[in-house]
Amino acid sequence: QVQLVESGGGLVQAVGSLRLSCAASGRTFSTYTMGWFRQAPGKEREFVAAISWSGGRTQYGDSVKGRFTISRDNGKKTVYLLMNSLKFEDTAVYYCAAREGAVLVHFGIEYDYWGQGTQVTVSS
Numbered sequence: 001q002v003q004l005v006e007s008g009g010g011l012v013q014a015v016g017s018l019r020l021s022c023a024a025s026g027r028t029f030s031t032y033t034m035g036w037f038r039q040a041p042g043k044e045r046e047f048v049a050a051i052s053w054s055g056g057r058t059q060y061g062d063s064v065k066g067r068f069t070i071s072r073d074n075g076k077k078t079v080y081l082l083m084n085s086l087k088f089e090d091t092a093v094y095y096c097a098a099r100e101g102a103v104l105v106h107f108g109i110e111y112d113y114w115g116q117g118t119q120v121t122v123s124s
Contacts, residue, residue, distance in 0.1 A: 002026040002113040004096045009118030012086055016122075020081040022096030022115060030074040033099045036081045037108055038092035038120075047106035048094070049081060059104040063089075088124040093117040 008020040022034070035050040049070035050059045058070055064083075072079040079096060097111035105111075 002098050004113055004115035006096050006115045006118040009120045011121045014086060014088055014122055014124050016086050017084045020094055022079045024077045029077040033101055034072060034079040035097045035111060036094060037097060038094045040092040045108050050104040057104055086122045088122050091122045093119050
């Protein structure tokens with residue numbers, strides 16, 4: 001069982017930066033693939049990024065490639081999402097997710113555990 005708590009969301013101006021954190025509980029955090037998703041009002045949930053258990057492999061959604069960076073610190077049981085060059089369309093609730101398995105996937109249904117989400121609002 002893994003519990004996830006996101007933090008770091010807030011209001012930021014366009015072209016600014018923000019770093020989200022996701023703190024996990026449980027002894028096996030280092031064996032989980034971690035992902036970030038987001039959902040804007042009236043839109044479907046969108047894959048943002050994923051990272052392997054070791055941090056050696058990452059995957060990004062097309063809309064954030066080159067701007068966002070996912071990383072993890074297994075010692076702190078935390079995964080991060082550094083968001084640079086933010087755009088108005090990045091406004092959404094951002095969710096952290098964990099899955100048991102080594103394959104990086106971008107389908108939310110493949111993830112086993114979810115956080116409550118943190119709101120990111122980008123002003124234009």
